[in-house]
Amino acid sequence: MTCATDVPVEVRDDTEFDRVAPEWDSLLAQSYDNRLFLTSIWHRVWRQHFASSEAYLVSSRNADGELTGLLPLQIEVQDGKRILTLSGDWNVMDYMDGLALKGQAREVLRSLWEGALREVRWDALSLRHVPSGSPLLDALEDVASGTQFEAGQDDVCPVALLCSSWDGYLQMLSKKQRHEIRRKLRRAQEGAEWNWRRVETVADLDRDLPIFFQLHEASAREKQRFMTQAMRDYFRSLSEAMLELGYLRLNVFSREGQDIAATMSFLYRDRYLLYNSGYDPAHSAHSPGIAAVALSMQDAIEEKAGVFDFLSGDEPYKYQFGATNTFTCKATVSR
DSSP, X not given: OOOGGGSOOEEEEGGGHHHXXXXXXXXXXXXXXXXXXXXXXXXXHHHHHHOOSSEEEEEEEOTTOOEEEEEEEEEEEETTEEEEEESSOTTTOSOOOOEEBTTSHHHHHHHHHHHHHHHSOXXXXXXXXXXXXXXXXXXXXXXXXXSEEEEEEEEEEEEEEOOSSHHHHHHTSOHHHHHHHHHHHHHHHTTSOEEEXXXXXXXXXXXXXXXXXXXXXXXXXXXXXXXXXXXXXXXHHHHHHHHHHTOEEEEEEEETTEEEEEEEEEEETTEEEEEEEEEOGGGGGGOHHXXXXXXXXXXXXXXXXXXXXXXXXXXXXXHHTTOEEEEEEEEEEEO
């Protein structure tokens, strides 16, 4: 196979998305990393609701015309400056990255960055939520001569490795962690009728997504500010798309007939992603939030997921479940 760096890099405006999308996921399956947030469908839904007025697809192909690298980019104008970023929004995309064939990634990405920095008019560049270990930032640094390049840790993404059974998983935790999870799960379940239901159909989604929104906003003031009507519309479209693909895991925990906690998660390949959650503070004595996470983790184990990804943020409850930190990185380039 001819290396992508032997052929010109294309920088096209984002109207080419529909043309490239069929090849996008095929490349992702062969890329150095394959995460749900990097799929074409996730980007498609985001574009439908929040797309920048100026966006680009930077791509490379081999001599046979096969896609070997892809950088989805956009321009954001801040204080009169044109800021070049990865397409999307780090507030709703916990991992952001480019795509390139495994084994050729750094050289392919280097070519893509060269083309982007040459062809797109920009004043500064800002990247967020790039998974640590990604070659994206090294490739950018390779071609950022004559500029000020800075990179460092961005956020923590705690993850827990799973095993074949819930009891086996609990045995991997410390005695204190194991005791606390069992105690809070009993508090939520014992002495009451309880139910843990999952959205399976569009009718289920119509019923439970408003409940998720209600519990999400009730659980924290910052979540209430986050969940604008525009964001609700985005979550609705995202849930519909992920349900159709079989990735959505939207669950509601009820106790004595009252819905008191909900989680929105996704199962992609062997990774169970806890995307967002909420609970009713009026029922905090029953630990509904911890119960919902524990039940989500049990589901993940039953579905043979290998990793439970708590995604961005260092909230204490994640470490109660034995999660350990992985990291994302950020970088800036200024002329």
